Amino acid sequence: QKEVEQDPGPLSVPEGAIVSLNCTYSNSAFQYFMWYRQYSRKGPELLMYTYSSGNKEDGRFTAQVDKSSKYISLFIRDSQPSDSATYLCAMSAWQAGTALIFGKGTTLSVSS
């Protein structure tokens, strides 16, 4: 079992839909959780950063962490065609100076 599991999709939704992306993990030491967006042939771009459990909202994006279930989610409201990309979850046990453990990424396509 990999440390971080993420359904690769692809996920296709119409413009305006609410998108839910998820990851599960096995290492209970993980405390720092991130979501990155990666466009084709580009480097990952940080979207959200969350420490421990709880919710964090930034514009159309909401990140949720449930440490008891070892489950994290990213919600995208009012999805746009420009949101079409691969979304990578990443996590680490320590705050800094440590490797991020990534999921495989979920490919999202938003059609207009």
Added chain:
Amino acid sequence: DTGVSQDPRHKITKRGQNVTFRCDPISEHNRLYWYRQTLGQGPEFLTYFQNEAQLEKSRLLSDRFSAERPKGSFSTLEIQRTEQGDSAMYLCASSPGRAGTDTQYFGPGTRLTVL
């Protein structure tokens, strides 16, 4: 901040050749990381520097791989005697190294193709 930059963006080489990639982190970022990403996978950690000191290396970093950050600024990643299995996107990231949120910011990557 001008962002993390990487050079070259693309590299095609023949098996057995040596290649070297360069990464310039965000100015004043103390920490620098190298990752490798293959098609359909998330990035996998290779190595990490705190200033000029290489503090952690993954088991993925075989003896053919070497990384340096000689003056604590830019870094190079060299692959000797390349193999077809080395074909991947090589990503560099940097982080400020300060207390509190110390998130990693990625560069555009160098795509390596070994023929």
